[in-house]
Amino acid sequence: MSKLAEHTDFNAKTIRQDFPILNREVNGKPLIYFDNAATSQTPQQVIDVIVDYYSNYNANIHRGVHSLSQEATDAYEQARIKIQHHFNAKHAHEIIFTAGTTHGINLVANGFSSLLKKGDEIIVSALEHHSNIVPWQMLCERTGARLKVIPMNENGELILSEFDALLNENTKLVFVNHISNALGTINPIAYMIKEAHKVGAAVLVDGAQSCPHIKPDLQALDVDFYVCSAHKMCGPTGVGILYGKEEWLKKLPPYQGGGEMIAEVSFEKTTYADLPHKFEAGTPNIAGGIAFGAAIDYMNSIGFKNIANYENKLLEYATEQLLLIEGLKIYGTAKNKTSVISFNIGNIHPYDIGTILDKMGIAVRTGHHCAQPIMDYYKIPGTIRASFMFYNTIEEIDTFITALKKAVLMLS
Amino acid sequence: MTIQEVQDEIIDEFSMFEDWEERYQYMIDLGKTLPLIDEKYKTEDNIIKGCQSKVWVHADMSNDKINFTADSDAIITKGIIAILIRAFSNQHPKDIIEADTYFIDKIGLKEHLSPTRANGLVSMVKQIKLYAIAYQTQLN
Known part of the structure; x- marks a missing residue:
């Protein structure tokens, strides 16, 4: 020892x-x-950022003409860019701020409601957290799609031959956590993404457990969606991100209606804002988003x-x-x-x-x-x-x- | 003994312990003496599911007094149940309904009976009172 x-x-x-x-x-x-x-x-470095925000430039972001609003907006959007670089997303607008991993999963599941039909299949792994099972069950109930489960072996590893056998032309979505929260197993997501893409299925990776341990390269992985939470990686609770490839995020309908997410509103028709704002209705967790950026800086400094x-x-x-x-x-x-x-x-x-x-x-x-x-x-x-x-x-x-x-x- | 007398007796016993270890060891030992529920009553209906541990409780009445039997899959939970049952068993339903369970605080068990603890104990106390209300209705 x-x-x-x-x-x-x-x-x-x-x-x-x-x-x-x-x-x-x-x-x-x-x-x-x-x-x-x-x-x-x-860490204190992240706590300081939260205190600094509320002590010095707390204001609602976007569209404010006054200085505080501008400072807050700049800090929030800087955090988005930090997160983009950390996860190596192609564009900053592919990073959607969420309330956390579960929120991100529900956003995608909800968006797929209009893209799925009866007979389509969704694959999840046996290693999933409840938050990664229930939204898909609800999605299947809404659309008539079927849920398929990749079984695991005694060691807590996914049986990949079973995964291969489940993939077919009806598979539309594959959901897998990068790391199992209950067992700590690291799943072979690179392989799974590659195989899912061969049948044209989209892949969402739940990075809640991996983000504090592994820095993923989202472009190299070629993953379609990735979600994680700040509080797993030294950041505050109540904030996370959904990464989606631009083409996918454009395809998904907005999740919630409200301020921030619109371009123009009349009682006849509303046009939606561009990415990422289309998915960010209402006032976000501004201090949380900025502190998430600080947490990423902190983790990278180590x-x-x-x-x-x-x-x-x-x-x-x-x-x-x-x-x-x-x-x-x-x-x-x-x-x-x-x-x-x-x-x-x-x-x-x-x-x-x-x-x-x-x-x-x-x-x-x-x-x-x-x-x-x-x-x-x-x-x-x-x-x-x-x-x-x-x-x-x-x-x-x-x-x-x-x-x-x-x-x-x-x-x- | 009245419920109050039993409570005072329990408070007295716990006051002898010098630290948490002695207190918990005592609860664990009590858990082993819990009047166990008959397996036939260990049904889905009688189960109180907490996120952390499960509790089963059953009641029957003889000579206008209620007797409780119970079980849990966790031994500390069982110990706490044993203490609760000691206070409430062999008592008249009316007395159970009216009982003020001040001993829980006094012996440092409050943390185990917090609604956020998710061990099924809060629901169990509620269930004991519900049994008492049901049997009281029969007596009226």
């Missing part, structure tokens, strides 16, 4: 100082935050390569240590996975472990992680999920393991 600690600690310890929340105590113990896959923590290297070490170390606990079983053992570990210990209920860990200041997630089909597959009520970010440390994992052993002792 010492060699690993020497190699990795320097960065993480400095980086931790950026996150004020990591200094707090929970139930009298220093907080150990391992619920990053649900919400990541926010560097996604450094993040991946370090988090892999945390994952490896934690996996190794966890497996030493008697009766512990890890769910999701894909070769390609991120720093998410879902597990159970013997017959102990995840809720009991989570409750005891909380008493010791450790935040993990317990339950079905909004992915009941995965839990049904393993025939378990849920799991304990520990998920790490670059500000977590080997020492925290050691404390976590000790706490787990204590919980097991108390609960057996």
Whole structure:
């Protein structure tokens, strides 16, 4: 362990100082935050941007003639450009600000209502979050299209031969998460996009779990739609993006009516604004959008390569240590996975472990992680999920393991 | 004993614990003594689904007093149920309806009975009261 600690600690310890929340105590113990896959923590640099917005240039954006409105508009549109460059979209107007991943998925699902007919097929993966299942079920109910599911194997990997077999000329849409929130599996999206395009289907990738770990090149992937949330990557809650290729976004009808999204309005006819405003009705989360840009700057200043290297070490170390606990079983053992570990210990209920860990200041997630089909597959009520970010440390994992052993002792 | 007397007795027991560990260990041990619901009542109708843990509860009345049996898939939840049932079981429906459950706060269980906790316990307390109302109607 010492060699690993020497190699990795320097960065993480400095980086931790950026996150004020990591200094707090929970139930009298220093907080150990391992619920990053649900919400990541926010560095001071991003908090400052939010405070600066409300302290100095809070105003409604677009069309205001006064200075504050102009400053706010500039900052908001600059954030859009930052996001465009980060994800390597071709145009800034292909980036639509949303309230988050779920909002983006619903926007696309709603848009496809007018593009699908009976007999069309939508493919989703067995690894999906509920938010990536329900909108498609609703879309199928509206249009008569059928929902097909790519099954997974015992390791929590999608069975690609089954995916290949599901693709046909009726396939109109493929939806897959880049990384499973419940198991951490990294899905082979490049392959899936390529194969889906061969039958003319569009692909939406849910990047909610991958955006804090992997910087995707959307043009190289040739993906049609991509959604993610700021709060997964050190940004604020309630803001995210939908990326769509220009030609697709032009094809989709507007999602919500309101201000900002129109060009001209009369009682006879309304013409819609150009992209991206067509999909951004009403006053957006302006501070959130600007802070999302700041979060992307922050993550890039640390560097996604450094993040991946370090988090892999945390994952490896934690996996190794966890497996030493008697009766512990890890769910999701894909070769390609991120720093998410879902597990159970013997017959102990995840809720009991989570409750005891909380008493010791450790935040993990317990339950079905909004992915009941995965839990049904393993025939378990849920799991304990520990998920790490670059500000977590080997020492925290050691404390976590000790706490787990204590919980097991108390609960057996 | 009246519901109030049982509550005071429970508060007394919990006051002896010095830290959370002792308190939780006690609840876990209580969970193992919970008067378990007959398997035949462990139906979909009797299940209270929380996002985190499931709770089953059943009631029957003899000599104008209600007896509760229950179960949960999580042991800490079971322990809390055992405490609740100890206060409410073998009591007259009217007393259950009117009971003020102040002991929950006093023994530090409030966090477990918060509506946002999603462990089924809040609904369980409601269910206990509903059983009492139903049986009270029979008595009237």
